[in-house]
Amino acid sequence: MTVPALQLEGLRKSFGKTEIIRGVDLSIGRSERHAIIGPNGAGKSTLFNLITGRFPQTSGKVRLHGHDLAGMAPFEINRRGLSRSFQITNIFSNMTVFENVRCSLLWSQGYKYSFWNMVSRSRELTEGAMEILEQINLTSRAQLPAGVLSYAEQRALEIGITIAGGADVIMLDEPTAGMSHSETDYIVELIRKVTENKTLIMVEHDMGVVFGLADYISVLVYGEIIATGRPEEVRANPKVQEAYLGAALEAEH
Numbered sequence: 001m002t003v004p005a006l007q008l009e010g011l012r013k014s015f016g017k018t019e020i021i022r023g024v025d026l027s028i029g030r031s032e033r034h035a036i037i038g039p040n041g042a043g044k045s046t047l048f049n050l051i052t053g054r055f056p057q058t059s060g061k062v063r064l065h066g067h068d069l070a071g072m073a074p075f076e077i078n079r080r081g082l083s084r085s086f087q088i089t090n091i092f093s094n095m096t097v098f099e100n101v102r103c104s105l106l107w108s109q110g111y112k113y114s115f116w117n118m119v120s121r122s123r124e125l126t127e128g129a130m131e132i133l134e135q136i137n138l139t140s141r142a143q144l145p146a147g148v149l150s151y152a153e154q155r156a157l158e159i160g161i162t163i164a165g166g167a168d169v170i171m172l173d174e175p176t177a178g179m180s181h182s183e184t185d186y187i188v189e190l191i192r193k194v195t196e197n198k199t200l201i202m203v204e205h206d207m208g209v210v211f212g213l214a215d216y217i218s219v220l221v222y223g224e225i226i227a228t229g230r231p232e233e234v235r236a237n238p239k240v241q242e243a244y245l246g247a248a249l250e251a252e253h
């Protein structure tokens with residue numbers, strides 16, 4: 001049996017007296033595209049923060065490729081091959097598009113404190129950054145300050161930054177939030193392309209995106225997963241219809 005990319009076992013998180021994640025078990029296979037959906041405040045971003053080591057869990061386990069991540073800092077988890085984007089755009093707007101990508105490459109390769117290493121490897125880094133820019137279709141924007149890009153381009157850049165270190169598990173928190181239909185279609189194709197043969201875990205409210213991209217869907221409601229399965233199974237699940245999907249699908253029209 002192959003080891004899943006990510007396993008959550010009895011995961012719980014409380015803030016003060018309030019339990020936000022209330023016992024989550026989940027297994028996500030390698031190269032699977034898995035969407036986590038659910039109402040606002042269900043705990044989706046919190047779940048991301050637990051997986052990526054941003055918050056310590058109250059109890060339970062997170063395993064990446066079978067390794068228990070307990071006590072690891074976010075950068076250590078990142079170096080084990082897990083990379084995430086944030087719900088809110090998170091780029092350096094005064095730096096150029098190219099510099100943003102190169103910076104994340106540097107960081108992921110652990111050259112942060114080594115100036116000489118950085119200089120001697122700069123050609124390799126430049127080539128690596130240009131390759132990423134090509135993948136996210138921003139080659140022609142390379143020398144512009146990231147802040148002048150359109151919103152959709154900024155989100156594409158963010159995806160580039162997320163994949164730059166070569167992580168094989170990519171986590172995206174609402175990658176299409178605030179986009180028009182055409183921008184959304186554009187970003188979905190981009191995500192599909194850059195996550196080919198990688199594990200994708202994404203939080204997303206747009207059901208068109210979810211049903212178009214995900215191999216599996218988990219529905220998180222009030223800190224618990226009420227259903228996990230293939231998109232068609234989840235769509236047909238009466239519990240899911242009642243708790244979330246009925247309202248979410250209606251909101252699309």
Ligand SMILES: Nc1ncnc2c1ncn2[C@@H]1O[C@H](COP(=O)(O)OP(=O)(O)OP(=O)(O)O)[C@@H](O)[C@H]1O
Nearest residue numbers: 015016020038039040041042043044045046047087
């Ligand atoms: N650092 C924190 N301290 C205290 N409470 C928090 C913290 N982070 C999140 N919460 C609470 O946890 C609950 C879940 O929040 P979370 O952001 O995980 O939801 P979400 O499912 O991502 O929602 P949305 O769809 O709106 O992004 C909310 O009630 C929120 O107020």
Ligand SMILES: [Mg+2]
Nearest residue numbers: 044045046087
């Ligand atoms: Mg959220």
